[in-house]
Amino acid sequence: MSIILQADSVKKSYFTKPVLNGISLAIEEGSILGLLGPNGSGKTTFLKIIAGLLHATSGDIRVCGQPIGLETKRMVSFLPDRNCLYPRMTALDVIQFYQDFFDDFDRNKILISTHPAERGVWSWLIPFGNGRSSIGFIGEPEWINQRAAGLKAADEGALNEALLRGVVAEIPRLSRILRNAVWDNGVPFSSISNYSANVTTLVGRNFALLGNAAEFLDPVFSSGVTVALQSARLASRVLGRQLRGEAVEWERDFVAPLKVGVEAFRTYVMGWYDGSFQDVVYCRPEQVNPEIRAMISSVLAGYAWDEANPFVARSAQRLKALAEICGPASRE
Numbered sequence: 540m541s542i543i544l545q546a547d548s549v550k551k552s553y554f555t556k557p558v559l560n561g562i563s564l565a566i567e568e569g570s571i572l573g574l575l576g577p578n579g580s581g582k583t584t585f586l587k588i589i590a591g592l593l594h595a596t597s598g599d600i601r602v603c604g605q606p607i608g609l610e611t612k613r614m615v616s617f618l619p620d621r622n623c624l625y626p627r628m629t630a631l632d633v634i635q636f637y638q639d640f641f642d643d644f645d646r647n648k649i650l651i652s653t654h655p656a657e658r659g660v661w662s663w664l665i666p667f668g669n670g671r672s673s674i675g676f677i678g679e680p681e682w683i684n685q686r687a688a689g690l691k692a693a694d695e696g697a698l699n700e701a702l703l704r705g706v707v708a709e710i711p712r713l714s715r716i717l718r719n720a721v722w723d724n725g726v727p728f729s730s731i732s733n734y735s736a737n738v739t740t741l742v743g744r745n746f747a748l749l750g751n752a753a754e755f756l757d758p759v760f761s762s763g764v765t766v767a768l769q770s771a772r773l774a775s776r777v778l779g780r781q782l783r784g785e786a787v788e789w790e791r792d793f794v795a796p797l798k799v800g801v802e803a804f805r806t807y808v809m810g811w812y813d814g815s816f817q818d819v820v821y822c823r824p825e826q827v828n829p830e831i832r833a834m835i836s837s838v839l840a841g842y843a844w845d846e847a848n849p850f851v852a853r854s855a856q857r858l859k860a861l862a863e864i865c866g867p868a869s870r871e
Contacts, residue, residue: 540567541603544589549598551584558584561598583619590617630670651759652710657682658814661759662706662713674717676706677759680732696727703728734758741797742789747774754801757808765841766804770797799851800843806854807839815862822865831861 544566551559558581566572574582587593589600591607602611647666654660662676683702690705692698700722707713736755741748750767777792810816819827819835834850846852 540569542566543568543570543603545599545601545604546589547599549585549588549600550596551581551588551593552596559588559595586617590615592617649761650713650716652713653817654678654706654710656709658817659812660706661811662710663758664713664716674703674707676703677757678706694727696729699728699730700724702730741794747778747789747793749774753797756801756804757811759808759811760804760839762804762808762839762841762843765843766797766801769800769844773797796844799846803838803843803851803854806858807835810858810862814867815858818862818865818867819858826865827861 542565544564546562546564549559549562550557558579562581562585574585576582584593588595588607589602591612600607602614605611649666650664652662652664654662657678660676660678660682663674665673667673686702686705687698690698690701692701704722707717734755735757738748738753741753749770751763753770754766756762756766773793773796777787777789780792781787807816810819831850834848837845837848838850838854842848843851850857
Protein backbone atom coordinates (compact mmCIF):
# COMPACT_ATOMS: atom_id res chain seq x y z
CA MET A 540 0.00 0.00 0.00
CA SER A 541 1.13 3.59 -0.63
CA ILE A 542 2.52 5.84 2.10
CA ILE A 543 0.25 8.83 2.75
CA LEU A 544 2.32 10.39 5.55
CA GLN A 545 6.11 10.20 5.89
CA ALA A 546 8.01 11.95 8.70
CA ASP A 547 11.80 11.82 8.94
CA SER A 548 13.68 13.13 12.00
CA VAL A 549 11.22 15.96 12.65
CA LYS A 550 12.31 18.36 15.37
CA LYS A 551 10.60 21.42 16.77
CA SER A 552 11.80 23.86 19.41
CA TYR A 553 10.19 26.96 20.85
CA PHE A 554 13.18 29.21 21.38
CA THR A 555 15.50 26.98 23.47
CA LYS A 556 12.81 24.53 24.60
CA PRO A 557 12.68 21.32 22.50
CA VAL A 558 9.17 19.95 21.94
CA LEU A 559 9.73 17.32 19.24
CA ASN A 560 13.01 15.47 19.18
CA GLY A 561 13.47 13.59 15.93
CA ILE A 562 10.07 11.97 15.18
CA SER A 563 10.09 9.50 12.28
CA LEU A 564 7.10 7.48 11.08
CA ALA A 565 5.33 6.24 7.96
CA ILE A 566 1.57 5.82 7.71
CA GLU A 567 0.07 3.66 4.98
CA GLU A 568 -3.11 4.39 3.07
CA GLY A 569 -6.19 3.18 4.95
CA SER A 570 -4.54 3.31 8.37
CA ILE A 571 -6.00 4.91 11.50
CA LEU A 572 -3.41 6.17 13.97
CA GLY A 573 -3.90 7.70 17.39
CA LEU A 574 -1.26 9.87 19.10
CA LEU A 575 -1.22 9.33 22.85
CA GLY A 576 0.86 11.19 25.41
CA PRO A 577 0.71 13.54 28.39
CA ASN A 578 0.06 17.25 28.05
CA GLY A 579 3.06 19.06 26.62
CA SER A 580 4.53 16.05 24.87
CA GLY A 581 4.15 17.63 21.42
CA LYS A 582 1.05 15.92 20.00
CA THR A 583 -0.67 19.15 18.92
CA THR A 584 2.60 20.65 17.69
CA PHE A 585 3.20 17.62 15.46
CA LEU A 586 -0.35 17.78 14.06
CA LYS A 587 0.01 21.50 13.36
CA ILE A 588 3.22 20.87 11.44
CA ILE A 589 1.46 18.23 9.32
CA ALA A 590 -1.40 20.67 8.70
CA GLY A 591 1.04 23.40 7.66
CA LEU A 592 0.17 25.68 10.58
CA LEU A 593 3.67 25.46 12.10
CA HIS A 594 7.11 24.93 10.60
CA ALA A 595 9.43 22.21 11.85
CA THR A 596 12.82 23.33 13.13
CA SER A 597 14.42 20.52 11.14
CA GLY A 598 13.51 17.25 9.45
CA ASP A 599 11.07 16.49 6.64
CA ILE A 600 7.37 15.69 6.39
CA ARG A 601 5.57 14.65 3.21
CA VAL A 602 1.87 14.04 2.59
CA CYS A 603 1.21 11.72 -0.36
CA GLY A 604 4.76 12.43 -1.48
CA GLN A 605 4.30 16.22 -1.40
CA PRO A 606 6.25 18.53 0.93
CA ILE A 607 4.10 20.56 3.31
CA GLY A 608 2.61 23.46 1.36
CA LEU A 609 -0.41 24.56 -0.63
CA GLU A 610 -0.99 21.14 -2.18
CA THR A 611 -0.98 19.31 1.17
CA LYS A 612 -3.25 21.87 2.81
CA ARG A 613 -5.98 20.69 0.46
CA MET A 614 -5.57 17.13 1.77
CA VAL A 615 -5.09 17.66 5.52
CA SER A 616 -7.69 18.91 7.97
CA PHE A 617 -6.94 19.98 11.53
CA LEU A 618 -9.66 20.52 14.14
CA PRO A 619 -8.21 22.23 17.22
CA ASP A 620 -9.63 21.90 20.71
CA ARG A 621 -10.04 25.67 20.93
CA ASN A 622 -11.17 28.48 18.63
CA CYS A 623 -8.17 29.56 16.56
CA LEU A 624 -9.89 32.59 15.01
CA TYR A 625 -9.98 36.10 16.43
CA PRO A 626 -13.39 36.99 17.95
CA ARG A 627 -13.49 40.20 15.90
CA MET A 628 -13.34 38.28 12.57
CA THR A 629 -16.47 38.37 10.44
CA ALA A 630 -17.56 35.51 8.18
CA LEU A 631 -16.00 37.33 5.22
CA ASP A 632 -12.74 37.74 7.17
CA VAL A 633 -12.66 33.96 7.73
CA ILE A 634 -13.24 33.29 4.02
CA GLN A 635 -10.41 35.63 3.06
CA PHE A 636 -8.17 34.02 5.69
CA TYR A 637 -8.70 30.49 4.44
CA GLN A 638 -8.82 31.19 0.71
CA ASP A 639 -5.02 31.32 0.68
CA PHE A 640 -5.09 27.55 1.24
CA PHE A 641 -6.82 27.05 -2.11
CA ASP A 642 -5.20 28.51 -5.23
CA ASP A 643 -8.34 27.76 -7.29
CA PHE A 644 -10.57 30.01 -5.19
CA ASP A 645 -10.44 33.79 -5.39
CA ARG A 646 -13.35 35.49 -3.63
CA ASN A 647 -13.01 38.49 -5.97
CA LYS A 648 -13.34 36.57 -9.24
CA ILE A 649 -16.18 34.89 -11.09
CA LEU A 650 -15.76 31.12 -11.19
CA ILE A 651 -16.95 29.21 -14.26
CA SER A 652 -17.01 25.42 -13.88
CA THR A 653 -17.91 22.67 -16.31
CA HIS A 654 -19.57 19.39 -15.42
CA PRO A 655 -17.02 16.54 -15.48
CA ALA A 656 -19.30 14.26 -17.50
CA GLU A 657 -21.49 16.65 -19.50
CA ARG A 658 -19.67 19.24 -21.61
CA GLY A 659 -22.83 21.23 -22.27
CA VAL A 660 -23.45 21.79 -18.54
CA TRP A 661 -21.60 24.62 -16.82
CA SER A 662 -22.09 26.69 -13.70
CA TRP A 663 -21.28 30.19 -12.53
CA LEU A 664 -20.36 31.45 -9.07
CA ILE A 665 -20.34 35.26 -8.87
CA PRO A 666 -19.20 36.76 -5.55
CA PHE A 667 -20.89 39.84 -4.12
CA GLY A 668 -19.37 42.31 -1.68
CA ASN A 669 -21.46 41.26 1.31
CA GLY A 670 -20.33 37.64 1.47
CA ARG A 671 -23.22 36.40 -0.67
CA SER A 672 -22.89 34.94 -4.15
CA SER A 673 -24.95 34.36 -7.25
CA ILE A 674 -24.91 30.76 -8.44
CA GLY A 675 -26.63 28.88 -11.23
CA PHE A 676 -26.07 26.46 -14.07
CA ILE A 677 -26.79 26.10 -17.78
CA GLY A 678 -27.71 22.82 -19.48
CA GLU A 679 -29.58 21.36 -22.40
CA PRO A 680 -33.35 21.12 -21.71
CA GLU A 681 -33.36 17.37 -22.41
CA TRP A 682 -30.62 16.78 -19.84
CA ILE A 683 -32.32 18.95 -17.22
CA ASN A 684 -35.71 17.33 -17.79
CA GLN A 685 -34.21 13.87 -17.46
CA ARG A 686 -32.64 14.86 -14.14
CA ALA A 687 -35.84 16.48 -12.92
CA ALA A 688 -37.86 13.35 -13.66
CA GLY A 689 -35.95 11.47 -10.97
CA LEU A 690 -36.47 14.10 -8.26
CA LYS A 691 -39.35 14.62 -5.85
CA ALA A 692 -40.08 18.19 -4.84
CA ALA A 693 -42.97 20.07 -3.28
CA ASP A 694 -42.99 22.83 -5.89
CA GLU A 695 -41.05 24.28 -8.81
CA GLY A 696 -38.76 26.31 -6.56
CA ALA A 697 -37.80 23.24 -4.54
CA LEU A 698 -37.21 21.28 -7.75
CA ASN A 699 -34.91 23.97 -9.13
CA GLU A 700 -32.97 24.05 -5.87
CA ALA A 701 -32.56 20.27 -5.93
CA LEU A 702 -31.31 20.42 -9.52
CA LEU A 703 -28.80 23.15 -8.68
CA ARG A 704 -27.53 21.38 -5.56
CA GLY A 705 -27.14 18.17 -7.56
CA VAL A 706 -25.00 19.87 -10.21
CA VAL A 707 -22.85 21.56 -7.56
CA ALA A 708 -22.27 18.23 -5.81
CA GLU A 709 -20.99 16.68 -9.06
CA ILE A 710 -18.45 19.43 -9.86
CA PRO A 711 -15.49 18.72 -7.54
CA ARG A 712 -14.04 22.23 -7.26
CA LEU A 713 -17.43 23.87 -6.79
CA SER A 714 -18.51 21.24 -4.28
CA ARG A 715 -15.35 21.83 -2.25
CA ILE A 716 -15.73 25.61 -2.21
CA LEU A 717 -19.43 25.47 -1.26
CA ARG A 718 -19.32 22.57 1.17
CA ASN A 719 -20.22 24.86 4.10
CA ALA A 720 -22.39 27.31 2.15
CA VAL A 721 -25.74 28.47 3.52
CA TRP A 722 -28.33 28.16 0.77
CA ASP A 723 -30.38 31.17 1.86
CA ASN A 724 -32.00 32.39 -1.32
CA GLY A 725 -34.78 34.53 0.15
CA VAL A 726 -36.97 33.86 -2.90
CA PRO A 727 -37.88 30.61 -4.71
CA PHE A 728 -35.17 29.17 -6.95
CA SER A 729 -36.16 29.92 -10.54
CA SER A 730 -35.22 28.90 -14.06
CA ILE A 731 -35.54 30.36 -17.56
CA SER A 732 -35.37 28.78 -21.00
CA ASN A 733 -34.84 29.92 -24.58
CA TYR A 734 -32.77 32.87 -23.40
CA SER A 735 -30.49 33.07 -26.46
CA ALA A 736 -31.94 34.98 -29.41
CA ASN A 737 -31.10 37.09 -32.43
CA VAL A 738 -33.11 39.26 -34.81
CA THR A 739 -33.58 39.46 -38.56
CA THR A 740 -32.49 43.09 -38.82
CA LEU A 741 -30.61 45.53 -36.61
CA VAL A 742 -31.76 48.74 -38.24
CA GLY A 743 -34.87 50.07 -39.92
CA ARG A 744 -36.87 53.23 -40.39
CA ASN A 745 -36.18 55.44 -37.34
CA PHE A 746 -34.66 52.67 -35.18
CA ALA A 747 -31.42 50.84 -34.45
CA LEU A 748 -31.19 47.96 -31.99
CA LEU A 749 -28.44 48.12 -29.36
CA GLY A 750 -27.06 45.74 -26.75
CA ASN A 751 -29.05 42.63 -25.90
CA ALA A 752 -31.95 43.93 -27.97
CA ALA A 753 -29.71 43.44 -30.99
CA GLU A 754 -28.05 40.17 -30.02
CA PHE A 755 -28.12 37.97 -26.92
CA LEU A 756 -25.62 35.18 -27.42
CA ASP A 757 -25.02 33.41 -24.13
CA PRO A 758 -23.99 34.45 -20.61
CA VAL A 759 -20.92 32.21 -20.45
CA PHE A 760 -18.42 34.98 -21.30
CA SER A 761 -20.46 37.93 -19.97
CA SER A 762 -20.27 39.64 -23.35
CA GLY A 763 -23.55 41.55 -22.99
CA VAL A 764 -22.13 44.78 -21.53
CA THR A 765 -19.33 44.84 -24.11
CA VAL A 766 -21.78 44.45 -27.00
CA ALA A 767 -24.06 47.10 -25.47
CA LEU A 768 -21.27 49.68 -25.16
CA GLN A 769 -19.80 48.97 -28.59
CA SER A 770 -23.20 49.11 -30.31
CA ALA A 771 -23.99 52.39 -28.55
CA ARG A 772 -20.60 53.78 -29.57
CA LEU A 773 -21.08 52.85 -33.22
CA ALA A 774 -24.70 54.03 -33.37
CA SER A 775 -23.96 57.39 -31.73
CA ARG A 776 -21.21 58.10 -34.27
CA VAL A 777 -23.42 57.25 -37.24
CA LEU A 778 -26.36 59.18 -35.81
CA GLY A 779 -24.17 62.21 -35.17
CA ARG A 780 -23.00 62.23 -38.77
CA GLN A 781 -26.57 61.83 -40.00
CA LEU A 782 -27.79 64.73 -37.87
CA ARG A 783 -25.02 66.89 -39.32
CA GLY A 784 -26.42 66.18 -42.77
CA GLU A 785 -23.77 63.72 -43.90
CA ALA A 786 -24.68 60.73 -46.05
CA VAL A 787 -24.61 57.51 -44.01
CA GLU A 788 -25.42 53.87 -44.62
CA TRP A 789 -26.47 52.16 -41.43
CA GLU A 790 -25.82 48.67 -42.77
CA ARG A 791 -22.27 49.59 -43.76
CA ASP A 792 -21.43 52.01 -40.94
CA PHE A 793 -23.21 50.31 -38.02
CA VAL A 794 -24.32 46.73 -38.73
CA ALA A 795 -21.19 45.46 -40.50
CA PRO A 796 -18.65 46.70 -37.90
CA LEU A 797 -20.85 45.58 -35.00
CA LYS A 798 -21.04 42.06 -36.40
CA VAL A 799 -17.24 41.77 -36.43
CA GLY A 800 -17.13 41.49 -32.65
CA VAL A 801 -20.44 39.67 -32.32
CA GLU A 802 -19.29 36.96 -34.71
CA ALA A 803 -15.99 36.64 -32.83
CA PHE A 804 -17.88 36.15 -29.57
CA ARG A 805 -20.20 33.69 -31.33
CA THR A 806 -17.22 31.56 -32.39
CA TYR A 807 -16.13 31.04 -28.80
CA VAL A 808 -19.65 30.58 -27.47
CA MET A 809 -20.39 27.89 -30.05
CA GLY A 810 -16.96 26.36 -29.44
CA TRP A 811 -17.72 26.22 -25.72
CA TYR A 812 -20.78 24.07 -26.33
CA ASP A 813 -19.41 21.85 -29.10
CA GLY A 814 -16.32 21.22 -26.95
CA SER A 815 -13.64 22.68 -29.20
CA PHE A 816 -13.06 25.79 -27.09
CA GLN A 817 -13.18 23.73 -23.89
CA ASP A 818 -10.35 21.63 -25.34
CA VAL A 819 -8.33 24.84 -25.66
CA VAL A 820 -9.28 26.19 -22.22
CA TYR A 821 -8.36 22.94 -20.46
CA CYS A 822 -5.33 22.28 -22.63
CA ARG A 823 -2.01 21.76 -20.84
CA PRO A 824 -0.09 25.08 -20.66
CA GLU A 825 2.88 23.73 -22.59
CA GLN A 826 0.64 22.89 -25.59
CA VAL A 827 -0.43 26.48 -26.27
CA ASN A 828 1.90 29.43 -26.81
CA PRO A 829 1.35 32.08 -24.09
CA GLU A 830 0.94 34.72 -26.81
CA ILE A 831 -1.97 32.76 -28.28
CA ARG A 832 -3.58 32.47 -24.85
CA ALA A 833 -3.18 36.24 -24.48
CA MET A 834 -4.85 36.86 -27.86
CA ILE A 835 -7.85 34.72 -26.93
CA SER A 836 -8.07 36.26 -23.45
CA SER A 837 -8.06 39.67 -25.11
CA VAL A 838 -11.13 38.74 -27.17
CA LEU A 839 -13.02 37.46 -24.13
CA ALA A 840 -12.02 40.58 -22.18
CA GLY A 841 -13.93 42.67 -24.71
CA TYR A 842 -11.43 43.45 -27.47
CA ALA A 843 -13.50 41.49 -29.95
CA TRP A 844 -13.33 44.27 -32.57
CA ASP A 845 -9.52 44.28 -32.79
CA GLU A 846 -9.11 42.86 -36.29
CA ALA A 847 -5.33 42.93 -35.89
CA ASN A 848 -5.87 39.98 -33.54
CA PRO A 849 -5.95 36.83 -35.71
CA PHE A 850 -8.38 35.22 -33.26
CA VAL A 851 -10.86 37.97 -34.16
CA ALA A 852 -10.30 38.25 -37.91
CA ARG A 853 -10.42 34.50 -38.57
CA SER A 854 -11.75 33.26 -35.28
CA ALA A 855 -13.59 30.11 -36.42
CA GLN A 856 -10.74 28.81 -38.58
CA ARG A 857 -8.05 29.48 -35.98
CA LEU A 858 -10.05 28.06 -33.08
CA LYS A 859 -10.65 24.86 -35.04
CA ALA A 860 -6.93 24.50 -35.77
CA LEU A 861 -5.96 25.20 -32.17
CA ALA A 862 -8.50 22.68 -30.83
CA GLU A 863 -7.05 20.01 -33.12
CA ILE A 864 -3.58 20.73 -31.76
CA CYS A 865 -4.77 20.50 -28.16
CA GLY A 866 -6.94 17.42 -28.64
CA PRO A 867 -9.67 16.34 -26.19
CA ALA A 868 -8.69 17.87 -22.86
CA SER A 869 -9.06 16.52 -19.36
CA ARG A 870 -10.93 18.75 -16.95
CA GLU A 871 -9.69 17.09 -13.78
